[in-house]
Amino acid sequence: MEIESITREAIETLVEAIESRDLRSVRRALHPTASWQNVPHPAAEGREAVIALLDGILCFSERVQWDVLRTSVDGTSASVERVDRFWLQGDEYAVACHGIFSVDIATRTVISVRDYVDVGEWQQRVSPMLSKMASRPxxxxxxxxxxxxxxxxxxxxxxxxxxxxxxxxxxxxxxxxxxxxxxxxxxxxxxxxxxxxxxxxxxxxxxxxxxxxxxxxxxxxxxxxxxxxxxxxxxxxxxxxxxxxxxx
Missing domain, CATH: 3.10.450.50 (Nuclear Transport Factor 2; Chain: A,)
Structure with missing residues (x-):
């Protein structure tokens, strides 16, 4: 029971850090060997690689909100169904996600994320906006x-x-x-x-x-x-x- 409580708390800490858009907080919530995979793309391996993966969407967004719909914890792992909301240039973008999170109990940090994302929504709406912001004069x-x-x-x-x-x-x-x-x-x-x-x-x-x-x-x-x-x-x-x- 204690292990599952630690798992849930570590995931909640990461979610709160992501919503804050503070990369320092995100870094603290991740294990040094953390990995993050947006399926079917290859995983980002290592904490700094994960920070680089999240950096663009977090820093370009004026606001980030992850609406967790359902969490199922089993030992050091959890299945988290959610809707990730990002506000870019005043417009809201919502992406359905289902993540499998694993936690390192000793450090109480997230050690891996395997995320199944609504690729259609991301590619059709979010990705073009990120490209537009990256190409600004x-x-x-x-x-x-x-x-x-x-x-x-x-x-x-x-x-x-x-x-x-x-x-x-x-x-x-x-x-x-x-x-x-x-x-x-x-x-x-x-x-x-x-x-x-x-x-x-x-x-x-x-x-x-x-x-x-x-x-x-x-x-x-x-x-x-x-x-x-x-x-x-x-x-x-x-x-x-x-x-x-x-x-x-």
Whole structure:
């Protein structure tokens, strides 16, 4: 009975992490050797491969909701029937799924998922939208990112970055999606962020965008600078911030 309770809890933790769209939480809910197969496609093997599999749909979605219809637990495995709902560009997409989940009891994490998905719905509606979002002009991607910054919600901002993205500013560097999410969570707590303004946003070719900005600081000083963005497949892969202190 205790084993089945742990199994159920581990699966619920993963579902909650997926609904949060926080890749850090998803990673914690998965075993290091986790695998995920969307039948009939080959399985993603290893936790980082699973994160890469889920990354696109989770980060492109404004909202994710998994409606679990029925769960049947047997030891360390469970059959989970559900409807996966994703909101992309304001529209809802619902995909029926039946997953077989296995849990590692020692770590209380999900070690494997074999998912039987409504392939027709996915290929006809979801996949074309994901392709459309991945092919957006770099200027559109960065403009959406700037709008997200105004919300002050770290996950909304981090969603615009690729898994292997890098942020550089002066002598500091942040590498990877998790670190970038942590970075924006810290920046979002700073009250002066509310005084951030953009003066200039310009495309610098197919995959690059330049942004000039001003940030009012405590006292009579103001900071300003230029951000250089590089975009790949609808996500930011690189941001270099050049600062100019004590601007008039």
């Amino acid at each position: 770099s200027l559109d991607v960065v403009s959406a990112h700037l709008e997200a910054i105004k919300t002050g919600v770290a996950l909304t901002v981090a969603a615009h970055y690729a898994l292997d993205a890098t942020i550089e500013c002066s002598a500091s560097k942040v590498v990877g999606w998790d670190g970038i999410a942590d970075y924006y969570a810290a920046v979002g707590t700073q009250p002066e962020l509310r005084t951030l303004a953009w003066d200039f946003v310009e495309s610098k070719g197919r995959d690059a965008v330049a942004v000039d900005w001003r940030l009012s600081a405590v006292g009579d000083t103001m900071r300003s600078g230029r951000d250089h963005y590089e975009v790949r497949d609808g996500r930011i892969i690189y941001l270099m911030t050049t600062l100019q202190l004590n601007a008039p």
